[in-house]
Amino acid sequence: MAHLRTGVPAHVPGTTHTDLLAAGLIPDPYLDGNEELLGWMKRVDWAYERPLAIPPAAPGERVDLVLQGVDTVATVRLDGTVLARTANQHRTHRVDLRGDLRPGQQVLRVELASALTHAEAEAARLGPRPLAYPQPFNMVRKMACSFGWDWGPDLQTAGLWRPVVVERWSVARLASVRPLVSVLPDGTGVVQVVVDVERSGLAGGDVPLVVTARVAGVDTVAEVHAGATSATARLEVAHAPLWWPVGHGAQPLHELVVELRAADPAAPAGPRGTGPVLGSWARRIGFRTVELDTAPDDHGAAFTLRVNGRSVFVRGANWIPDDHLLTRITRERLAARLDQALGAHLNLLRVWGGGIYESEDFYDLCDERGLLVWQDFLLACAAYPEEEPLRSEIEAEAREHVARLTPHPSLVLWNGGNENLWGFLDWGWQEELEGRTWGHAYATQILPAVVAELDPTRPYVANSPASPGHDLHDVHPNDLDHGSHHQWDVWNRVDYSTYRDEVPRFCSEFGFQGPPTWATLRRAVRAEDGSVAGKEHPTFLLHQKAADGNAKLDRGMAPHLGVPADFTDWHWAGQLNQARAVRFAIEHYRSWWPTTAGAIVWQLNDCWPVTSWAAVDGDGRPKPLWWAMRAAFADRLVTVQPRDGRESLVVVNDTPVLWKATAVLERQTLEGQVLARTELPLTVGAWSAGTFAIAAALRTPDDPTHEVLLVTLDRSRAVHTWVEDVDLALAPAPVRTRVHPVPDGYEVQVTAASLVRDLTLLVDRLDPDASVDEALVTLPAGASTTFRVRTSAVLDPADLVAAPVMRSANDLVATTQPSGA
Numbered sequence: 001m002a003h004l005r006t007g008v009p010a011h012v013p014g015t016t017h018t019d020l021l022a023a024g025l026i027p028d029p030y031l032d033g034n035e036e037l038l039g040w041m042k043r044v045d046w047a048y049e050r051p052l053a054i055p056p057a058a059p060g061e062r063v064d065l066v067l068q069g070v071d072t073v074a075t076v077r078l079d080g081t082v083l084a085r086t087a088n089q090h091r092t093h094r095v096d097l098r099g100d101l102r103p104g105q106q107v108l109r110v111e112l113a114s115a116l117t118h119a120e121a122e123a124a125r126l127g128p129r130p131l132a133y134p135q136p137f138n139m140v141r142k143m144a145c146s147f148g149w150d151w152g153p154d155l156q157t158a159g160l161w162r163p164v165v166v167e168r169w170s171v172a173r174l175a176s177v178r179p180l181v182s183v184l185p186d187g188t189g190v191v192q193v194v195v196d197v198e199r200s201g202l203a204g205g206d207v208p209l210v211v212t213a214r215v216a217g218v219d220t221v222a223e224v225h226a227g228a229t230s231a232t233a234r235l236e237v238a239h240a241p242l243w244w245p246v247g248h249g250a251q252p253l254h255e256l257v258v259e260l261r262a263a264d265p266a267a268p269a270g271p272r273g274t275g276p277v278l279g280s281w282a283r284r285i286g287f288r289t290v291e292l293d294t295a296p297d298d299h300g301a302a303f304t305l306r307v308n309g310r311s312v313f314v315r316g317a318n319w320i321p322d323d324h325l326l327t328r329i330t331r332e333r334l335a336a337r338l339d340q341a342l343g344a345h346l347n348l349l350r351v352w353g354g355g356i357y358e359s360e361d362f363y364d365l366c367d368e369r370g371l372l373v374w375q376d377f378l379l380a381c382a383a384y385p386e387e388e389p390l391r392s393e394i395e396a397e398a399r400e401h402v403a404r405l406t407p408h409p410s411l412v413l414w415n416g417g418n419e420n421l422w423g424f425l426d427w428g429w430q431e432e433l434e435g436r437t438w439g440h441a442y443a444t445q446i447l448p449a450v451v452a453e454l455d456p457t458r459p460y461v462a463n464s465p466a467s468p469g470h471d472l473h474d475v476h477p478n479d480l481d482h483g484s485h486h487q488w489d490v491w492n493r494v495d496y497s498t499y500r501d502e503v504p505r506f507c508s509e510f511g512f513q514g515p516p517t518w519a520t521l522r523r524a525v526r527a528e529d530g531s532v533a534g535k536e537h538p539t540f541l542l543h544q545k546a547a548d549g550n551a552k553l554d555r556g557m558a559p560h561l562g563v564p565a566d567f568t569d570w571h572w573a574g575q576l577n578q579a580r581a582v583r584f585a586i587e588h589y590r591s592w593w594p595t596t597a598g599a600i601v602w603q604l605n606d607c608w609p610v611t612s613w614a615a616v617d618g619d620g621r622p623k624p625l626w627w628a629m630r631a632a633f634a635d636r637l638v639t640v641q642p643r644d645g646r647e648s649l650v651v652v653n654d655t656p657v658l659w660k661a662t663a664v665l666e667r668q669t670l671e672g673q674v675l676a677r678t679e680l681p682l683t684v685g686a687w688s689a690g691t692f693a694i695a696a697a698l699r700t701p702d703d704p705t706h707e708v709l710l711v712t713l714d715r716s717r718a719v720h721t722w723v724e725d726v727d728l729a730l731a732p733a734p735v736r737t738r739v740h741p742v743p744d745g746y747e748v749q750v751t752a753a754s755l756v757r758d759l760t761l762l763v764d765r766l767d768p769d770a771s772v773d774e775a776l777v778t779l780p781a782g783a784s785t786t787f788r789v790r791t792s793a794v795l796d797p798a799d800l801v802a803a804p805v806m807r808s809a810n811d812l813v814a815t816t817q818p819s820g821a
Contacts, residue, residue, distance in 0.1 A: 007049070013327045015071060015159030016046050016112075029325075030608045030618070031524050032539050035153045042156035046112040052078075054166060056101045061170050062200045065095040065108075069162025072142040073113040079106045087118065087389070088141035089161070090357060090378060090397040097166070112158040115142050122390075127436055130429040131382035138382035141393050144354035145320065150546045151603070151612035153324055161327050171205050172197045172224075174279035177258050178406045180457050181285055183308070189240025189287035191215060193233040193258060196403075197224055197279075208263035209278070215256040215285065216240070223263060233258075242308050243286030243409040245347045246370030247635060247654065253284040253367060256407065286367060286409030292459035294468040300481025301469065303506035304597040305372075305412060311687070313590065313654055314598025315633040316348035316374070317341065317615065318509060321355045324607040331361040333620075337605055338365050340616050344626055345633035348372035350464075350508065350600050353418040354380035357401045366410035373410045374508075374600075376464070377447050379417030383429055383438035395446055402454045414451050414460045416443035419486065421463040421477040440472075464508045484508040487585075491552065491613075495559060496581035500642060503592050510585055511602035513546060513553055514578025514625060515571050516609055516617035518804075519764035523619065524609035534567045544611040553611075556581065562726045564815050572807050574611075576758060579628035579776060586632035587639040591650040593689045601629060621764060627775035638663070638713045640694070640720040647699045647720065649692040649711060653684040660684075663713040667698050670706055670729060670755040672781025682713075705729045708755055710780050719778045725757060730810040735759070735779075737806075739797035745770070748787040748800055752779035757809035759785075765805050767793040 008023040017038070020026040026041075027034045057063045065083065067076065072089040075082060079102070083095045119139035123129070131138050135154075137147040148154030167173075180192040193213045199205040209224035213233040222233035241252040260279040293304040293311070305312050322337055323329050341349060349366065351358055353376030366373050377398055384390065405411050420439050423429055429438060443462040451460040461468055467475040467482035475482050485504035490496050491512055499510070515521065521532045525543045533539040535550055544550060554563045557577040564570045582601055589599040606618040615626040636659060637652040653659040660683045667676040676697040684690040694709075701707040704722035706729050711718040721728055734756045738749040750759060759777045763770040770791035777785050789800065799805055 010048055010159075012048070012160045012164055013069070013162050015157040015161055015325060015327060016041065016044075017155060017157055017159075018325055018327055019159070029153065029155050032526050033542055035155065035542060038155065042116050042154070043114050045114055046158050048110045048112070048160055050108055051105045052108045052166075053105045054097065054101050056103065057098045057168075060200065060202050060204055061168060062173075062202070063097045063101060064167045064169070065097050066165050066167055067093040067095075067110075067160065068164065069160065070110065071112070071157055071159050071161045072115045072140060073118045075111045075113075077109045077111070088393045088397060089143060090141055091393070091400060110160060114156075115140050115158065116147070116156055122385075126385050126387055129383035129385055129436065129438060130423070130427065130432045132423070133381075138384050139390070141378075141390070141397065143321070143326075143356055144378070144380050144382070145607070146324070148545070149354065150549075151606065151610055151614070152320070152545065153608055153610075155324055157325065159327075169278070170200060170202075171207065171262060172199045172209055172260060172278055174258070174260050174281050175229075176403045177281045177283075178403050178454060179256055179283070179285050180406060180455070181287060181409070182457060183240060183242065183287050183289050187239050189216075189237040191235040191237075191256065191285065193222075193235065193256070194230065195222070195224070195233065195258065195260070196230050197260060199229065210261050210263045212259045212261070213256065216254045237287070240287040243288040243367075244370060245307055245312055245372050246342060247347055248307065248310065248312065248370075248656070251286065251368060251370045251409075253286050253409075255282055256285050257282045283407035284364070284367060285407050288409050290412040290458060292413060292461065292468075294483065299595055300479070300505060301467065301483060302597065303468070303483045304594065307372075307412065311594060311597070312347070312372075313593050313687075314348045314372070314506070314600060315346050315654075316350060316372075316508075316598060316600035317344070317346055317604035317629070318352050318600055318602045319349040319355075319604055320352055321607050322605050326356065329359070331365070334359075334362050335365055336620065337616065338369055338371060340622060340626065341371060341604055342369055344604075344615065344629040345635065346371065346604070346629070348374060348412075348598075348600065349604065350374040350376065350415075352376055352380065352603075353378050353415070357397075357405075363405060363408040363410060367408050371410055372412045373408070374413045374415060375405065375411055376415045376418055377442070379420055379439060379442060381419050381423060383420070383424065383433060384442060386437035386439065386441050391446070394442060395450065398447055398450045399454060402450055406455050406457075412458060414447070414455070414458055415464050416447045416460070416462045418464055421472055422465055422486070425472065425476065426478075480504045486510070490581070490585075491556075496556065496584055499585040500588050504589075504596055506596065506598045507585075507589055508598070508600045509602045510582075510599070511613040512556065512578045512581035513549060513611060513613050514575045514623055515611045516606070517619070517621040517623060517764050518571065518762060519768035520609050520617050520619040520621060521571075523768070532567075535570060540611075543609060546611075549611060553577070560724045560726060561809065561812055562815075564812065566815070568804050569812060569815055572762070572804070573812055575624045576760075576807075576809065576812065578613075579624040579758075582625055583628040583632040586629065587637065588641065590632070590637055590652050591639055591641045591689060591691075593652065624758075624760060624776055627760075631776065634716075636714075636716055638711055638716040638718040640709065640711065640718055641691075643691060647694050647709070649680070649694055649718075650689060651682060651684045651692065651713065652689045654687060656686045658683065658685055661714050663692075663711055665694065665698050666710045667701065668708055668710055668780060670708060670731070670781065672754065675702065675707065708780065717778075719755075719757075719780065725809045725813050728813070730755065730757065730813055732811055734808075734810050737801040739800055741797075742788075744792075745788065745790040746795065746797065746800060748789060749784065750779070750787070751784040752781055754781045755779070759806070759808045761787050761789065761800065762805050762807060763789050763791065763800070766795050766799055767791045769793075
């Protein structure tokens with residue numbers, strides 16, 4: 001890169017990566033092999049500098065410099081005078097400038113030291129602690145995945161990643177507002193508005209203050225007595241309309257407005273505000289209750305979320321930062337991603353503990369959409385020292401964000417960290433620690449105490465996974481029968497059919513890898529000649545962060561689809577097997593409701609172009625996995641599942657309406673000849689799952705390689721085979737097609753001559769901006785469907801109905817050997 005002599009323009013919020021990229025001094029770190037080229041940046045110290053002309057404070061006035069997000073280890077100076085030293089990306093820092101302001105222009109300088117060098121020094125000072133990756137991310141309060149993860153790049157940013165502002169105020173200011181919402185049994189909505197104020201510390205700053213609060217046409221007043229720094233205002237809203245998760249009801253939101261004024265002691269009805277507003281605050285709230293049922297039962301102990309008293313099956317996905325370069329995440333981008341979550345029929349996102357506390361935009365958008373939020377505290381996959389200063393930093397950041405996020409009805413659970421308790425027991429930490437602290441106090445004492453004090457309206461759990469109510473050594477934190485469970489043996493060691501060997505109470509992490517869309521590879525993962533890099537190319541492997549990742553993909557697809565030699569076929573097989581594996585798991589977990597009370601897929605989104613577990617790739621395109629989640633998480637699901645050693649029909653009804661209909665079950669040849677048929681009247685209650693026996697004539701094939709069980713219930717369908725596709729006698733070209741241009745693209749009509757499995761149009765191969773309205777469509781012989789392709793490009797219709805655009809399991813397994821060959 002060019003030598004920097006005079007510096008470059010910087011944008012705040014921003015980071016060194018985004019500023020140098022904008023100046024043309026570094027290549028795009030997401031493209032090809034550029035991540036490795038930029039490794040030098042994590043060892044560099046940086047400085048942000050600008051002139052400021054801030055008038056000195058007037059009598060009785062405070063002037064504060066507020067740094068809302070510093071990434072990460074910084075010294076803040078004004079004309080060389082040190083104002084603050086910071087070492088926490090996740091905190092706001094406020095500095096009183098009164099004693100440092102001078103007439104005229106001054107220079108504000110923020111010096112940023114290498115976070116990695118700082119973390120290494122802390123590891124040397126305190127003694128190292130075990131962690132999942134080589135660099136000591138557990139020694140500094142910086143986004144853990146900034147140091148690289150098994151899906152993320154090692155781009156250790158530095159900068160001012162949230163705004164820096166100067167605030168001038170007098171007498172007192174609103175330091176925090178915490179609306180604690182509850183609903184009484186008679187339907188009255190109650191808001192306890194807890195207000196903390198900071199007084200100026202100057203003459204006149206200790207006067208009585210008045211807090212006014214109003215919401216939904218109701219208002220109230222509370223006094224902050226002279227010298228006091230807090231007050232609580234209570235609002236009651238009769239017959240408050242309830243906020244519900246998506247699929248369970250509406251999401252009414254009400255603006256809560258809080259103002260702070262000086263009091264008028266002479267007011268006849270008690271203190272009333274007088275004079276100008278000293279501070280104001282406004283957020284939208286929703287009326288709802290939330291509980292986490294962890295009571296013991298016949299199966300162990302539950303882990304069931306209840307909203308407004310109703311048990312909710314969690315249809316979830318884990319959420320990571322949507323861009324590794326955080327300052328590029330906009331409200332519009334978040335809205336698009338959350339709409340994709342809704343499109344996949346999700347009702348919850350888990351904000352994972354190796355990322356960040358998300359922006360107000362994220363939680364606002366979840367509030368509007370009825371998407372529940374499970375919020376991790378930011379401790380992930382490592383032992384974290386409990387010594388100072390880390391202990392105080394972790395508590396301070398927790399206090400800030402628990403207070404900040406109380407208004408959001410979407411937030412329903414606080415979680416003390418990711419896989420730390422599990423790691424302590426099973427990952428060899430105890431020997432390595434030799435008695436040193438590792439974060440147990442964070443999970444079991446400090447963080448639950450913060451939540452109990454600041455946000456008692458929401459439940460807290462010690463970790464994911466965890467077995468609430470049990471000592472770490474009495475019941476394993478990843479026990480199937482208690483609390484939450486992570487299932488990673490499937491990806492790492494065993495076939496995805498193993499999912500059915502377990503019936504967890506709640507699975508908060510499970511998943512399977514697959515490559516990104518072809519258009520994303522073509523843009524960002526290229527060989528030297530500009531073509532898409534093949535699976536063994538160094539560039540492809542740089543964008544495949546999982547240990548032994550490609551080999552695990554091969555081992556995973558071999559028993560189901562075979563392992564194609566051609567890269568184009570391998571790419572499709574990897575995507576299809578990912579989708580199949582996760583759908584298999586979701587349908588299994590849902591079939592065991594209410595014993596199993598939730599399934600949170602790892603993961604919804606990506607932060608850059610990479611082969612990963614995500615359903616939506618780093619360029620925002622849905623992978624086949626997204627379509628599999630959409631089908632498996634549908635409000636109504638029909639699936640064939642093993643019960644007592646034989647296939648049974650399980651019908652899941654996650655709606656408020658009774659499902660009463662007649663299921664038609666047929667055992668057919670792949671060409672559509674009906675060998676056995678029955679009609680089964682059934683009824684499944686609201687928010688329920690029902691299991692129904694299948695007659696022996698339907699579940700016992702004459703030739704499992706040539707037969708299929710077809711179940712049709714209203715508009716839902718299940719297709720069950722007795723052997724894997726690689727052993728199924730699928731016709732290689734089973735469809736007839738017709739293509740019709742329409743105003744915004746094309747309609748592709750498809751009719752199956754024999755069974756076609758997971759028919760998909762990979763339209764991004766023809767136009768990176770194209771989309772299609774359906775994917776992974778399985779059609780029995782004689783059935784038809786129409787795909788709607790939206791594109792502004794002029795396409796050759798023949799390309800839409802031929803490989804590598806039109807794909808299915810049929811044409812894929814035709815290129816591989818049967819598993820018994």
